[in-house]
Amino acid sequence: xxxxxxxxxxxxxxxxxxxxxxxxxxxxxxxxxxxxxxxxxxxxxxxxxxxxxxxxxxxxxxxxxxxxxxxxxxxxxxxxxxxxxxxxxxxxxxxxxxxxxxxxxxxxxxxxxxxxxxxxxxxxxxxxxxxxxxxxxxxxxxxxxxxxxxxxxxxxxxxxxxxxxxxxxxxxxxxxxxxxxxxxxxxxxxxxxxxxxxxxxxxxxxxxxxxxxxxxxxxxxxxxxxxxxxxxxxxxxxxxxxxxxxxxxxxxxxxxxxxxxxxxxxxxxxxxxxxxxxxxxxxxxxxxxxxxxxxxxxxxxxxxxxxxxxxxxxxxxxxxxxxxxxxxxxxxxxxxxxxxxxxxxxxxxxxx
Ligand code: KG4
Ligand code: ZN
Numbered sequence: 001x002x003x004x005x006x007x008x009x010x011x012x013x014x015x016x017x018x019x020x021x022x023x024x025x026x027x028x029x030x031x032x033x034x035x036x037x038x039x040x041x042x043x044x045x046x047x048x049x050x051x052x053x054x055x056x057x058x059x060x061x062x063x064x065x066x067x068x069x070x071x072x073x074x075x076x077x078x079x080x081x082x083x084x085x086x087x088x089x090x091x092x093x094x095x096x097x098x099x100x101x102x103x104x105x106x107x108x109x110x111x112x113x114x115x116x117x118x119x120x121x122x123x124x125x126x127x128x129x130x131x132x133x134x135x136x137x138x139x140x141x142x143x144x145x146x147x148x149x150x151x152x153x154x155x156x157x158x159x160x161x162x163x164x165x166x167x168x169x170x171x172x173x174x175x176x177x178x179x180x181x182x183x184x185x186x187x188x189x190x191x192x193x194x195x196x197x198x199x200x201x202x203x204x205x206x207x208x209x210x211x212x213x214x215x216x217x218x219x220x221x222x223x224x225x226x227x228x229x230x231x232x233x234x235x236x237x238x239x240x241x242x243x244x245x246x247x248x249x250x251x252x253x254x255x256x257x258x259x260x261x262x263x264x265x266x267x268x269x270x271x272x273x274x275x276x277x278x279x280x281x282x283x284x285x286x287x288x289x290x291x292x293x294x295x296x297x298x299x300x301x302x303x304x305x306x307x308x309x310x311x312x313x314x315x316x317x318x319x320x321x322x323x324x325x326x327x328x329x330x331x332x333x334x335x336x337x338x339x340x341x342x343x344x345x346x347x348x349x350x351x352x
Contacts, residue, residue, distance in 0.1 A: 006327060007071075009078045009109075010320030011064065013096030014088025014116045015149070016040075016047045018059040021316035022071035022078075026324025027127050030071035032317040034310075035059045042189040046179065053091030060099055067316075075107050080332060082323025085113035086347030087150065093343035101339055110332045112323040113341050116314075117153060117349050118163070120146045120280040122321035123307035143274040145265045147289075148281035149175035149190070152221050152261070153349065154268045160325040165349055166268045167219025174257055174283045177223040181230050181253050185246050195250045196286050202251025207233070209256045211263075219268045226256050258289045262296050269302050277304045285312040 005024045012019040021032040037055045041047045068074065083100035086093060097113070104111040121144045142157045143166070152174045154167035172180070175192055182191020187198070209229045212222035230253050237244050261283075269277055277297060283289065284306050297304040311317060326332060344351075 006079050006324060007073060007077055008080050008082050008320040008323050008327065010082040010316040010323060011096045011100050012084050012314055012316040012319050013056045013060065013092045014084045015092060015314055016052050017314040018056050018063050019314065019316035020064040020067035021320050022067055022073055023317060023320030023324065026321050027125060029126055029317050031067045032315055033063050033067045034315050035063050038190065045183055045189050049089045049091050052089060053095055056092050056095040060095060078109055080110045080112055080323060080327050082112045082114055082319045084116045084119065084319055085341065086116065086344035088116055088345060090343055090345040093345065097341060097343050101341060105339060111338065112326045112332055114319055114322055115347055115349060117146050117151050119318045119322040120148065121278055123280050123311040123318035124278040124305050126311060126317055126321050139276055141274050142276045142278055143269045143272065144278040144280060145261065146281040147174040147261060147283035149173060149179065151281065154219050154265055155349065156272055160329065163349065167221065167264055169221040169223065171222055171224035172227060174223060174261060177227050177257060178283065180227055184231055184234055185249065192283055192286065195254055198247050198250040199254045199288060202247040204251065206248040207252035209252050211256050211259055219264045221260050221264060223257065226253065254288060258292050261289065262292050266296060266300055266302065270300065275302055277302050279304065279306050280312065282313045285309040
């Protein structure tokens, strides 16, 4: 007997990407439409929340329609809706959540509200025919590092629904530091991909910046001291009328961020005796970060996985992958058709 495949329509609008995807059995991407507002926001050097909300309003319906059409399915074929409810920008979150609630009510489709940070981890499990990515097989316990524009968290997962934050940033998130330094160097927004590109042309160890040293048993990060060090360096060059080599600065800055991320994450894996490590979030698209993690994790016998770059940054496919495990665990019964669901801009990971 062939079992029906579970199809989830997922919606992601937590920041500046309007995205909808249809995911089958938590793994197969039938469609994943991502409409980025990057060009609009780059005019202002960063995301303008009010503009992001208006763009989501304009884009969401066509993005969802395109996603269903590309997957070759209709709303009647959808088993559940998965939607991001936080953390993120309240206006953008509300657009996606309100739309999902309306669809859920009109078509009697159950709704699964999800935590954006947790969803990033699930990008590692997706099969992607475009990039020929196989997707990881799940083996708990896992350690995950989510590094994005708003978060830098080391997370220990005992199972799908039991997780613990082992380390987090005490100030700026890694992606935020990339964006701020890129702005100081007059690079475009978002800054991460620009610094990534520029750093490849930099001379190693020509310009070096400090790494934050925290207490021995701490797995937390701190990037604000590094940010100040780069800004001071730039000011001093200007005052002394010395030339600024952006490539060397980009490399020195990036190397300091990567070193902190890799060192703390591998230390956490060792302490918890975890051999499976998943990296996720926008910053995990960084080419040097991927190389350094692979090299240093392998030496310690830790298997490390990254999503393909397109699934590192915000997308709805990861939301559909995460939603599947709520669906099959029966958690959906409790939340079916809840019209009182609200966006939670500072939703904590432990409250998933
Ligand atoms: O996960 P994401 O798309 O959105 C959030 O949930 O925040 O992450 C966006 C962040 C931005 O700060 C961006 O500069 C950074 O990810 N990013 C990168 C790269 N690509 C995106 N950082 C470093 N290197 C990259 N290649
Ligand atoms: Zn994100």
